[in-house]
Amino acid sequence: MPLVEHAVQLASLDWCALLKNGRVRCWQAGHAAQTQMFYDLAEIVGDVKKNWTVREFPALPPLVHFASGQFHMCGATKEGSVFCWGGNTVGELGDGTDNERAAPIQVQGLPSIKQLALLAGGTCALSTEGEVFCWGLRAPERRKQ
Structure with missing residues (x-):
C-alpha cells in the first residue's frame, strides 16, 4: 500500500x-x-x-503541495508549477475558461509557487518570492495581491 x-x-x-x-x-x-x-x-x-x-493521474508530475476547493483541486510541483482540475464555473482553474476539467491542466503565467489556498470558486498561490496571485470568482485575469 x-x-x-x-x-x-x-x-x-x-x-x-x-x-x-x-x-x-x-x-x-x-x-x-x-x-x-x-x-x-x-x-x-x-x-x-x-x-x-x-x-x-498518470500524466500529472509528482506534487509537493496539494489543496482542494469546493469543486476543484490544485497542486504544486517541486519546481513550482501549478496544476488544477475539477469544477471551473467561475475560472478557479486559472485557464481563462469556465470549462470543467477531469484531467489536470497546468496554470500558465505564474512564477515559481510554493503553496496554494483554494476556496469555493477561487484559487490563490504564494510564490517563492512571497507574492500572492489569485484567480477565479469570475475575475477576467490573475491578479497579483
Missing part, C-alpha cells in the same frame, strides 16, 4: 490523497456518499471500498 502524505476531502463526493511519492489518488463515492465519507481513510487507501471509484 502506498504511504499517504496527507488527504483532502473535495466537496462531499471525493477524497483525494497526496501519496509520499508525489502522486495523487482520488476516490469518488457511490450512491451512499454521505455515509461513506465517514470511513477511516486508512481503510480505503489500499483497497477500494464497495461503491468507490479510484482515479489516478
Whole structure:
C-alpha cells in the first residue's frame, strides 16, 4: 500500500490523497456518499471500498503541495508549477475558461509557487518570492495581491 502524505476531502463526493511519492489518488463515492465519507481513510487507501471509484493521474508530475476547493483541486510541483482540475464555473482553474476539467491542466503565467489556498470558486498561490496571485470568482485575469 502506498504511504499517504496527507488527504483532502473535495466537496462531499471525493477524497483525494497526496501519496509520499508525489502522486495523487482520488476516490469518488457511490450512491451512499454521505455515509461513506465517514470511513477511516486508512481503510480505503489500499483497497477500494464497495461503491468507490479510484482515479489516478498518470500524466500529472509528482506534487509537493496539494489543496482542494469546493469543486476543484490544485497542486504544486517541486519546481513550482501549478496544476488544477475539477469544477471551473467561475475560472478557479486559472485557464481563462469556465470549462470543467477531469484531467489536470497546468496554470500558465505564474512564477515559481510554493503553496496554494483554494476556496469555493477561487484559487490563490504564494510564490517563492512571497507574492500572492489569485484567480477565479469570475475575475477576467490573475491578479497579483
